Amino acid sequence: MALRVGCASPPGRALENKTGAWRVFKPVFEPEKCSKCGMCAMVCPEGCVRETEEGTFEPDLDYCKGCGICEEVCPKKSIRMEKEEK
Amino acid sequence: MAEVEQGCELLSAGHRACGGCGPALAARLLLKATGKNVIIAAATGCMEVFSTPYPETAWGVPWIHSLFENNAAVASGIEASLKKQGRSEKVVCIGGDGSTLDIGVLCISGAFERGHDITYICYDNEAYMNTGIQRSGATPYGASTTTSPAGKCSLGNQHQKKDMPRILAAHGAPYVATASIAYPNDFVQKVERAINTPGPCYIQVHTPCCTGWGFESGETLSMAKLAIETGLWVNYEMVDGEVVKAKKVMRKPVEEYLAKQKRFRHLFKPTRQDGVIANIQAIADANAERFGIDIKRKGSSE
Amino acid sequence: MLEFMEGSHAVAEIVKRCRPQVIAAYPITPQTHIVEDLAQMVANCELDAEYITVESEFSALSACLGASAAGSRVYSATTSQGLALMFEVCFNAAGMRQPIVMTIANRSLGAPLSIWNDQQDSISLRDSGWLQFYAEDNQEAADLHMIAYKVCEDHDILLPAFVCFDGFILSHTYEPVALPTQEEVDAYLPAFNPYQRLDAEAPLSFGMYATPEYYTEFRYEIDQAQYRAKEAFVKAGREFGEQFGRDYSALVEGYRLDDADTALVAMGSICGTAKDAVDEMRDAGKKVGLLNIRMFRPFPAPEIADALKGVSTVAVLDKNISLGSGGAVGTEVKAALSGSNQAVYDYIIALGGRDVRKRDIAAVVDLAEKGKGDMFYGLRTEVL
Ligand SMILES: Cc1ncc(C[n+]2csc(CCOP(=O)(O)OP(=O)(O)O)c2C)c(N)n1
Ligand code: SF4
Ligand code: SF4
Ligand code: SF4
Ligand SMILES: [Mg+2]
Numbered sequence: 001m002a003l004r005v006g007c008a009s010p011p012g013r014a015l016e017n018k019t020g021a022w023r024v025f026k027p028v029f030e031p032e033k034c035s036k037c038g039m040c041a042m043v044c045p046e047g048c049v050r051e052t053e054e055g056t057f058e059p060d061l062d063y064c065k066g067c068g069i070c071e072e073v074c075p076k077k078s079i080r081m082e083k084e085e086k
Numbered sequence: 087m088a089e090v091e092q093g094c095e096l097l098s099a100g101h102r103a104c105g106g107c108g109p110a111l112a113a114r115l116l117l118k119a120t121g122k123n124v125i126i127a128a129a130t131g132c133m134e135v136f137s138t139p140y141p142e143t144a145w146g147v148p149w150i151h152s153l154f155e156n157n158a159a160v161a162s163g164i165e166a167s168l169k170k171q172g173r174s175e176k177v178v179c180i181g182g183d184g185s186t187l188d189i190g191v192l193c194i195s196g197a198f199e200r201g202h203d204i205t206y207i208c209y210d211n212e213a214y215m216n217t218g219i220q221r222s223g224a225t226p227y228g229a230s231t232t233t234s235p236a237g238k239c240s241l242g243n244q245h246q247k248k249d250m251p252r253i254l255a256a257h258g259a260p261y262v263a264t265a266s267i268a269y270p271n272d273f274v275q276k277v278e279r280a281i282n283t284p285g286p287c288y289i290q291v292h293t294p295c296c297t298g299w300g301f302e303s304g305e306t307l308s309m310a311k312l313a314i315e316t317g318l319w320v321n322y323e324m325v326d327g328e329v330v331k332a333k334k335v336m337r338k339p340v341e342e343y344l345a346k347q348k349r350f351r352h353l354f355k356p357t358r359q360d361g362v363i364a365n366i367q368a369i370a371d372a373n374a375e376r377f378g379i380d381i382k383r384k385g386s387s388e
Numbered sequence: 389m390l391e392f393m394e395g396s397h398a399v400a401e402i403v404k405r406c407r408p409q410v411i412a413a414y415p416i417t418p419q420t421h422i423v424e425d426l427a428q429m430v431a432n433c434e435l436d437a438e439y440i441t442v443e444s445e446f447s448a449l450s451a452c453l454g455a456s457a458a459g460s461r462v463y464s465a466t467t468s469q470g471l472a473l474m475f476e477v478c479f480n481a482a483g484m485r486q487p488i489v490m491t492i493a494n495r496s497l498g499a500p501l502s503i504w505n506d507q508q509d510s511i512s513l514r515d516s517g518w519l520q521f522y523a524e525d526n527q528e529a530a531d532l533h534m535i536a537y538k539v540c541e542d543h544d545i546l547l548p549a550f551v552c553f554d555g556f557i558l559s560h561t562y563e564p565v566a567l568p569t570q571e572e573v574d575a576y577l578p579a580f581n582p583y584q585r586l587d588a589e590a591p592l593s594f595g596m597y598a599t600p601e602y603y604t605e606f607r608y609e610i611d612q613a614q615y616r617a618k619e620a621f622v623k624a625g626r627e628f629g630e631q632f633g634r635d636y637s638a639l640v641e642g643y644r645l646d647d648a649d650t651a652l653v654a655m656g657s658i659c660g661t662a663k664d665a666v667d668e669m670r671d672a673g674k675k676v677g678l679l680n681i682r683m684f685r686p687f688p689a690p691e692i693a694d695a696l697k698g699v700s701t702v703a704v705l706d707k708n709i710s711l712g713s714g715g716a717v718g719t720e721v722k723a724a725l726s727g728s729n730q731a732v733y734d735y736i737i738a739l740g741g742r743d744v745r746k747r748d749i750a751a752v753v754d755l756a757e758k759g760k761g762d763m764f765y766g767l768r769t770e771v772l
Contacts (some may be wrong), residue, residue: 007140008594010585014100014137016746022105042270043307045103045110045598047095055634065105065313067296068304080303108717125586140602143593148586151595152450152480159447163410163454163462164586166438170409170460175588197444254457375760 010080019046023066025081031056033078040070096122101144103136106303108293108310109209110136111267113180116207120178121275122147125168127161129181129190130154132216132295133209148175149260155189157181158197158206165202176281179206183224184214186290187248198257199287205280205287208250211295221299223248226318227369229349231298236352241362246369254288255327261287262324267294268310269333272321292319300348312343318368320377332377340367390564395553397527398565399465399491402530404435404490405573406537409461409580410455412440412448416470417503418555419493423465437463445470449477449490456486457594458584461537464488467555468495469511475516480547482517482610484595487540487585487676488548489533490518493555494656494707496740503507504741505555507656511684511708511716517610519549519617520685522655526563528636529553531628534568534577535636538624547610554657556741558572568632576631614686623684639688641680644670644694648677650753651696653721654705655681658737658744662705665749676753681717684715696725702732703756705749709736714762733761742766 008075029040034056041049043059048063049070071079096117103110117124126149128134133303134151137144152160157179162264165177181190186208197204213231214220225243230236234243255262261283265273273291280287294309296302301309313319315338322332341363344350353359374380393401400422411430413423429435438455442448445466452462466474471492481488492510496502521536523529529551536549553559568576582593590598598606621638629635643663645651652662659680669676679695681688696702702725706715713719718734726731733756738744752765 003584003602003605003609005609006594007483007596007598008592009138009141009143009596011143011146011591011593012098012273013142013403017100017102017142019100019102043111043267045105045107045114045306046099046101047114048099060099060325061093062293063099065303067106067306068302069106069306072304073307122591123588125458125588135597138593140596140598143596146591148588148591149593150454150586151593151597152453152484153476156446156477157452159442159450160454160457162447163412163451163456164438164458166410166412166451167455167458167460168438171458175586175635192444193447196447200441245574345485361448384500 007067014052018055018062019065020062022069023064025068026061026068026084027064027068028082029056029058029081030078033076035076038048039073039075043069045069045071095222096146097137098144098146100137100142101137103132104297104303106296106306107136108267108295108306109133109211112209112273112291112293113137115267115270115273116178116180116277116336117147119274120147120176120281123174124178125164126150126175127157127164127179129185130216130297131185133180133181133182135216149211154185154190156193157185158190159193161204162197162200162202163211165204177204178281179204181208182215183208183210184222187250188225195257198254198259201285203284203286205277205289207277208290209293210290211293211298213298215295215298221358228366229348230352242352251288251290251324259288260285260326263289264292264321265289265290266310266319266321267312268307268314269321276323301346305346309346312346316340316343317379318343320373320379321375329377332379334376334379334381336381337370337374390566392562392564394421394560394562395529395558396493396560397425398526398530398567399533400429401567402423402533403463404429405570406533406577407461408437409460410438410452410462411464412442412451412462413444413464413466414445414448414470416467418495418559419465419467419470419491421559422491423452423491428518431618433667441751443459444517445473446477449474449481451548452488453477453481453484453486456488457586459582459587461580462488463490465491465493467493468497468509471513475513478513478516478518485546486548487546489540490548490550491533492550492552492742494552495555502700502740504556506557506739507552510550510552512684514716517614518685519547519614521551521683522681523551523553523558524657524659526558526561527565527634528643529558529631529635530565530567531634534573535621535624535628536627537577539617539620541580542620545613546583547613547617572631576628582590617760618683618686618688628770636682639683639696640691643678643680645677645679645695645699647675648699649675650701650703650757651699652676652678652703652705652753653681653717654678655717656764657706658705658707661744661746663751665746668746669750669753670772674753681754687720689720692721692724693728696730700730701756702730703752703761704732704734705737705752707738708732709739731759735761735765737765
């Protein structure tokens, strides 16, 4: 592919980098406890927490780095971190 | 409160920030506030590096990086160009504390004095992280960094944080604010206010860095919150040079914040440095006094 | 119609007619008259541009970079210490492929501090990726700006350019200059059509960083664009000649070189004195000629070798010095002629405003013909 003049690039290409591979711990969301406050999605530095059809939330494990911020902020303790099985 | 716009992540995943990176969250929140009609002028630093290795950009809005210290000047040119073309994009600078408080001051001062219609966001992680945790003008007193290391005859950084908000307010900036990623909605609202205020506006957002400060990646927001709860960081707004609002707290002792971070560990081990801790407490007390943030306990007379 | 005017004013008048949309510049002697004139034109509504009164040259070029990336034709001017302060932005603007045109009113670099002319400033940025053109007189200085915009903005080139003219010697000197009308300039130079720009409708990330997998290739592409600029310059210079009667299609221009044994090689206003000196030497029966290098970046090595192929001795006049090595032009001319059996000598001359007279040029030719060179010419040994 030809280089873009001036080291420029259109959006979207970062998605090619699947940062989920970095994970040591993974967040496990328990929708039953979820109050649908949306805090986890708001504060994830990867922006990889998605709302489900039911209005609860789930992480996109292709990109989730397992940082644990969502677990820390969840007011309902509905997220727990588990060691990643690889 | 769910302000998440589905399918509208203007800062896309796949960027290379450390897990739990405070600045990465700030960048996401920034774009939530600006929406698509914006042009970002970025400075060299962690955020630039983790988000734009060619060709994998994480930015879904027009974005330009030139150098470490010139984003305010680049933005001045962009703003002038847009004005000439009659275009409507908002111009927003983003730079780290090193870029903003140290090496970029000349360009920022010039841009603010000339009154360009730009918003400058400094993400403050309190050191030069991209080059390996060296001190900056925003590194707090007592913190150990790789260029202000604690040692036998040093207790870490000897200087207090430079008061950049006041410096820019003194330039006549109509709106200056501090914010913290611990309060995402507040930050988003401040950005919205800044970009909709004509003239040069400034926001310094506290963005803890787990790697540089030495704490667990999951604690990024709780660390930011503790900074506020101890009075070491104050969220406030200045309009036309006057402080109009500051977040009030029931203050906790600074120790609760310091003891959780590796960069202050030398204040507790091998021997407790009561003098330094007292000095840091005095900084928090002075902040509380200046901004009037203390929530008075019931029954206390004064 | 020829009008008698100051060189800086001629440049400002032409720049105005090139319709820059954003101007950012910081005053420094001897560039000041240009930017003052432009400021007055904006103040008088003769020029519809945003004029950013930056706080430094570093910001001047940074602002130009931003405005250019946002889609405006931009202009700046500087010299000497100002250009040195821009060093970092210069490399950046070229790497980001922004077609910025900047006038350099050439001046020496301190220390010691000197406001007077030589070409150390622009020469010191020869590796930055900027095209570099040198004017012999004020007419050429003015004209080269139109050509520069045309070449830089060509989508096959996309590089910034210095239009260099000697500080004071040209910038502050009154000469007759023909100024084209606005309509004529518009006919020659189309409105700016950015190759890509910062635009919320079609977002792009500009100035990303390159890993070792890509860096070399980006640098290669800039280098290739430099070489393509030769052709673009020849074309733009020829078109200029067709429209205005002054042809600039030559990257290097010979003067009485045809049957010459010895050739002087020089850049900028010194060529005027050198031509007069050549005439006198010719009158005295010496077979001497001159090669004026109009374009220093890209360096027209084959064109130089071709123009000089008939001469046996070459004397390069270098108004700069790469300290610890020699004059920059001389070094590159030597490389261009390597493999030939021509004798090439370099003379460091006219530094920091030292006057050069016809007899100095004749003396240089004498030295070269005696095989003496690679030296400072006219050192005042009595003060050493
Ligand atoms: C002129 C210049 N000097 C030094 C550097 C090296 N450098 C790159 S980023 C950086 C530190 C950035 O610190 P900051 O602005 O706080 O951003 P952070 O990396 O902490 O996010 C330094 C010193 C540079 N790129 N350019
Ligand atoms: S663990 Fe971190 S990266 Fe993963 S979803 Fe939670 S906040 Fe996002
Ligand atoms: S933070 Fe917890 S309660 Fe709130 S939406 Fe996320 S999972 Fe549900
Ligand atoms: S070092 Fe700190 S600021 Fe830089 S990417 Fe890592 S967490 Fe973010
Ligand atoms: Mg920093």
